[in-house]
Amino acid sequence: MLNPKFLLPLPVLAAASWDVVSNSAGAQSVDAVVFTTALVPLIEYSGIYFTSLLLSFAVILLLMGSAEKLGLIDMPDGVRKIHTVAKPLVGGLGMVAGIIVSMLIFLPVADFIGLIVAILMIATVGFFDDRHDVSFKIRFVVQSAATVSVMYFGGSVLHSFGDLFGYGPLHTGIFAYAVTIFCVIGVINAMNMIDGLDGLAGSISLVAFSAFGILAWLNGQTGLVLVSVAYIGALAAFLRFNWFPSRLFMGDAGSMTLGFSLAFFAIETTQGATTVVSPAAALLVLALPVSDTIVVMIKRIMQGKSPFYADKTHFHHVLKAMGLDHRKAVIIMATATGFSSAIAVAGTMLRLPDAVLFTIYLFCFVTYVIASYRIRTIYRLVIWLRRQTVFNIKLDKVLR
Numbered sequence: 001m002l003n004p005k006f007l008l009p010l011p012v013l014a015a016a017s018w019d020v021v022s023n024s025a026g027a028q029s030v031d032a033v034v035f036t037t038a039l040v041p042l043i044e045y046s047g048i049y050f051t052s053l054l055l056s057f058a059v060i061l062l063l064m065g066s067a068e069k070l071g072l073i074d075m076p077d078g079v080r081k082i083h084t085v086a087k088p089l090v091g092g093l094g095m096v097a098g099i100i101v102s103m104l105i106f107l108p109v110a111d112f113i114g115l116i117v118a119i120l121m122i123a124t125v126g127f128f129d130d131r132h133d134v135s136f137k138i139r140f141v142v143q144s145a146a147t148v149s150v151m152y153f154g155g156s157v158l159h160s161f162g163d164l165f166g167y168g169p170l171h172t173g174i175f176a177y178a179v180t181i182f183c184v185i186g187v188i189n190a191m192n193m194i195d196g197l198d199g200l201a202g203s204i205s206l207v208a209f210s211a212f213g214i215l216a217w218l219n220g221q222t223g224l225v226l227v228s229v230a231y232i233g234a235l236a237a238f239l240r241f242n243w244f245p246s247r248l249f250m251g252d253a254g255s256m257t258l259g260f261s262l263a264f265f266a267i268e269t270t271q272g273a274t275t276v277v278s279p280a281a282a283l284l285v286l287a288l289p290v291s292d293t294i295v296v297m298i299k300r301i302m303q304g305k306s307p308f309y310a311d312k313t314h315f316h317h318v319l320k321a322m323g324l325d326h327r328k329a330v331i332i333m334a335t336a337t338g339f340s341s342a343i344a345v346a347g348t349m350l351r352l353p354d355a356v357l358f359t360i361y362l363f364c365f366v367t368y369v370i371a372s373y374r375i376r377t378i379y380r381l382v383i384w385l386r387r388q389t390v391f392n393i394k395l396d397k398v399l400r
Contacts, residue, residue, distance in 0.1 A: 006053060006236055010046065013229070016217060017042035041222075048106040048226050052233030056098030060241055063090035064248060071131040074249055089130045091202075091242055092254020095234035096123045102230045111223055114153025115264060118146035122188075122260050126253030136308060139256075140185060146260060147184045151177060156267045158183055162279040162354035184263040187286060189308075190293040191259030197316050197326060198246035199239055203334040204289060205258045206235045211285045211341035212265040215277045218348055224268055231261065244326045262286060277348050280357035284344035288315070288337050291365050295372055315368075318375060322382050340364065 067073055067088030074089050096119060103112060125142040128134050150156040158180040161170040172179045195201035213228030238254070241247045250258075266282035269275065283290070292315045297307035305311075312321075319329040340361075347357045371378060 003240060009049060009229075009232060009236075013045040013049065014042055016225070017045060044106060044226065045229055048102045049229045049233040051105060052098040052102040052230040053237050054098075055101050056094045056234040056237035057240065059097040060091060060094030060237065060248070063094055064088050064241075067248075072127075072251065074130075074251070087246065088248040089251030089253075091238045091248050091250035092126060092130075092252070092257060093123065095231075095238050095250065095254055096120075096257055098234040098237065099230045102233070103227060106230075107223055107226055112154070112227065114150040114156070115227070115261075117153070118149040118260065118264075119257055121146040121149065122257050123253045126251060126256045129256075130251040130253055143185050143188055143256070143260065144181050147181045148177075150264055150267075151180060154268075156180075156264060157271065158267055158279075159271055160279065162270070162358075164280060164354055164358040166353070166355040180267065184260060184267075186293070187263035187266070187290065188256050188259035190286070190289040191262065192252060192255040193293050193296070194289045194314065194316070195250065195255040196314055197320075197330055198244035199242050199327075199330045200316055200333060201250065201255050201258065202235050202239045202242050203330055204337045205262065206232060206239070207334055207337045207341055208262055208285050209235065209265070211345060212262070212269060212282075214345050215269045215281065215285075215348060216265070218345075219269055219275050219277055221269065224265070228265065231258075244330070259289075276351070278352075278354045278357050280354045280361060281344035281348050283361050284340045284347075284357060285337075287340040287361055287364055288333060291368050294365075295369055299372075318372075322379060 063070070063072075067090050070090075072089040072093075073086050075086050100116060100119060103109075103116060109116070121142055125134060125139055129139060157176050159172055159176050161172070163169050191201060191205070194204065209228045209231040213225050213232070216224035216228060238250060242250065262285075266279075266286065269277045270279040270282050296311075296313050299313065300307050300309050300311070316329055316333060319332060320326070324332070343360060344357070347360075
């Protein structure tokens with residue numbers, strides 16, 4: 001059941017390993033010693049990737065058979081949920097198992113104890129939420145406690161938003177801890193809300209963790225790069241079961257863990273005196289889930305509803321309503337995340353000012369807001385495009 005596509009990250013890992021050695025080698029010629037030395041980080045990168053991949057794959061297979069006994073079954077409701085048959089909610093637990101074990105094997109536990117404790121807290125409340133629908137108040141308390149864990153043990157605090165407007169850095173000051181908790185909970189729930197199609201949350205997270213891995217690499221944060229590789233391995237295993245038509249879901253244990261971890265990466269890569277990554281770059285990586293959640297929640301509040309009211313107004317629901325099939329909707333959203341992440345990485349490498357990157361995000365956000373109020377116009381445009389033929393290709397086939 002393992003797919004050859006799982007080998008695709010290896011060339012990237014090899015390039016990252018070689019760059020680490022070539023930078024440390026300085027003016028040395030590329031000889032056998034340097035080549036041999038390059039194998040050390042390559043083995044480490046590949047080791048954590050395959051450990052996370054194989055463990056997640058094995059645990060998911062194991063839990064699938066016990067999902068009913070564990071009470072981890074998602075039943076269709078015929079209203080909001082798209083699936084029509086009951087499916088196991090064990091993908092998230094499988095990923096967490098692969099990530100945690102691979103981190104314990106390949107990383108100094110003391111350096112990431114706060115993250116490990118936080119992941120276990122989030123996954124535990126997610127497990128009970130998948131079984132019993134835990135109150136949002138309890139979820140928020142646990143999510144806050146998990147954030148306190150990474151702040152206390154690892155110093156992962158959002159002290160600055162960067163120079164977003166060109167008038168100097170925006171520091172959080174005495175509100176740093178409260179702002180950090182607020183932002184982390186926001187990202188957690190953004191990922192939780194966007195988990196509405198087979199392969200969607202997994203694909204977006206895979207792209208985002210890849211981008212954060214590159215940003216951490218540009219920062220010289222080797223340990224954080226290894227953590228990102230662990231997540232990539234776990235997500236690759238999960239998507240083997242979750243790609244449309246899926247055999248299982250990640251559940252809240254998975255979506256909340258991914259959201260928390262992405263928020264953690266955003267803070268770790270952007271805070272500190274030596275970082276080269278702008279907070280606006282991290283925002284661009286998370287642009288799609290964050291923007292979609294903000295717009296949807298504001299619209300619900302304006303309609304007198306709870307911001308957490310379940311409906312079908314998310315971007316993926318709109319794409320489906322336009323007639324796009326399941327796979328294309330997921331590919332479009334993953335591609336959009338890839339595009340914004342590429343801008344974040346390129347902007348970081350080019351040392352673009354924070355204000356420029358933030359302006360790019362605002363442009364994308366405003367475009368999304370305007371489009372969300374012009375759905376009928378977009379529908380008509382899609383219908384018109386489907387009637388067209390370009391280079392003997394009927395666009396109707398492409399847009400379905």
